[in-house]
Amino acid sequence: MPDLVAPVRFALLGCGRFGWRHLEVLQRLPGVEVVVVADIDESRARATADRFGIPAYTTDFREAAAWPGVDAVDVCLPTYLHRDAVTTAAESGHHVFCEKPLALRVEDAVEAVAACEQAGVKLQVGFCRRFDNGWLAAAEVIREGRLGRPVVWRHATGTSGAPQSWFFDRDGGGGPFVDATIHWYDFGRFVFGEVDSVRASTSIMRPGRTAPDTGIVSVRFVSGDELHLMWSWGLPPKVRVDELHEVLGPEGALIMRPRPEPGVDPIRVAGDGVKVFDSVPHANGVDPGNLGYLWLLGRDAAQPVIYQRNDMVEDELASFVQAVRRDQDPPVGGAEAVAALRVATAVLEAGETGQAVSLRTLPALTRRAAR
Numbered sequence: 085m086p087d088l089v090a091p092v093r094f095a096l097l098g099c100g101r102f103g104w105r106h107l108e109v110l111q112r113l114p115g116v117e118v119v120v121v122a123d124i125d126e127s128r129a130r131a132t133a134d135r136f137g138i139p140a141y142t143t144d145f146r147e148a149a150a151w152p153g154v155d156a157v158d159v160c161l162p163t164y165l166h167r168d169a170v171t172t173a174a175e176s177g178h179h180v181f182c183e184k185p186l187a188l189r190v191e192d193a194v195e196a197v198a199a200c201e202q203a204g205v206k207l208q209v210g211f212c213r214r215f216d217n218g219w220l221a222a223a224e225v226i227r228e229g230r231l232g233r234p235v236v237w238r239h240a241t242g243t244s245g246a247p248q249s250w251f252f253d254r255d256g257g258g259g260p261f262v263d264a265t266i267h268w269y270d271f272g273r274f275v276f277g278e279v280d281s282v283r284a285s286t287s288i289m290r291p292g293r294t295a296p297d298t299g300i301v302s303v304r305f306v307s308g309d310e311l312h313l314m315w316s317w318g319l320p321p322k323v324r325v326d327e328l329h330e331v332l333g334p335e336g337a338l339i340m341r342p343r344p345e346p347g348v349d350p351i352r353v354a355g356d357g358v359k360v361f362d363s364v365p366h367a368n369g370v371d372p373g374n375l376g377y378l379w380l381l382g383r384d385a386a387q388p389v390i391y392q393r394n395d396m397v398e399d400e401l402a403s404f405v406q407a408v409r410r411d412q413d414p415p416v417g418g419a420e421a422v423a424a425l426r427v428a429t430a431v432l433e434a435g436e437t438g439q440a441v442s443l444r445t446l447p448a449l450t451r452r453a454a455r
């Protein structure tokens with residue numbers, strides 16, 4: 085019988101940018117205690133413990149992963165340390181939430197998943213877009229067939245990328261086509277199913293990097309739907325360009341990143357900063373100040389697709405805490421982490437070789453044997 089009252093006690097590994105984001109959320113979740121944090125930078129570990137009122141800190145992430153009395157370990161370390169952290173936590177009998185990607189090599193991800201399975205502990209991986217109400221609203225539009233099928237989901241962006249250099253190393257973070265676009269590979273699988281093949285043209289724009297920072301990627305799903313990414317993390321700091329984020333289909337287009345345009349925007353900002361839902365009736369009980377919208381451009385009319393904005397990281401960590409507390413399977417785990425990483429490594433291979441990489445393991449169609 086699961087204990088629904090006892091607090092879920094966490095160790096958090098990695099007190100960097102996202103470690104702090106997690107700590108802010110964990111502090112808000114009812115019935116959660118963080119009992120130890122780890123960071124190799126002692127001053128950062130100490131400052132984190134002070135800032136969040138955590139009773140203990142260490143510079144040794146393995147010590148924290150095996151900390152006596154914790155129920156769960158939250159891994160926010162650089163990606164190249166994820167496998168060791170997950171394995172140590174699992175071998176200590178602790179449930180694991182690990183930020184994405186689970187590892188940089190598929191073999192390492194498989195090893196981390198196996199360690200959790202052998203230990204009988206839960207593993208959830210940080211595919212937070214599965215909890216993003218905006219992306220989920222888009223998924224619903226696609227699944228309902230309102231764009232027709234197949235669709236092309238396309239996203240273009242250009243920034244300087246993450247601030248830390250390890251993100252750009254092939255053996256550190258894998259660059260944007262592993263670290264960042266893995267959200268798109270995972271969500272694509274969530275909506276469209278298995279991947280058929282990938283094509284990519286990639287390059288390194290900024291010197292000193294070992295992973296591609298710029299490129300064009302095309303992921304084809306067995307369903308016939310496609311994901312097109314045009315990404316760069318090669319721009320200088322503070323320079324960023326407009327983003328394109330749309331889904332195109334034979335029955336219409338879905339604009340996932342609408343820009344407010346006077347006269348078109350259904351949500352206007354009142355003088356006090358509160359968003360007012362202007363031209364479309366909204367559902368009862370939905371706070372109009374907290375609404376997001378996508379634009380659905382159909383054959384005859386454009387209409388907004390309204391959703392309640394949410395904190396996707398809060399919702400994903402809450403789902404992990406619930407899985408631990410109620411002894412349920414986490415909503416997104418090791419199998420999804422390995423599958424998305426397979427797509428990411430295929431993208432790197434396709435970029436290097438210039439050849440399409442097939443990920444199809446089973447024939448999509450069963451053909452009748454010739455008579």
Ligand SMILES: NC(=O)c1ccc[n+]([C@@H]2O[C@H](COP(=O)([O-])OP(=O)(O)OC[C@H]3O[C@@H](n4cnc5c(N)ncnc54)[C@H](O)[C@@H]3O)[C@@H](O)[C@H]2O)c1
Pocket residue numbers: 097098099100101102103122123124125128143144145160161162163165183184185210211212248263
């Ligand atoms: N889900 C998302 O959308 C999302 C967003 C940002 C980051 N992330 C992921 O979160 C992870 C962390 O990213 P970040 O931006 O916080 O990185 P970061 O570099 O800001 O933080 C990493 C922290 O780990 C510490 N560290 C490094 N080596 C260590 C070691 N050997 N032992 C203990 N501590 C060590 C560093 O001192 C640093 O404080 C990455 O895997 C990243 O991909 C996910």
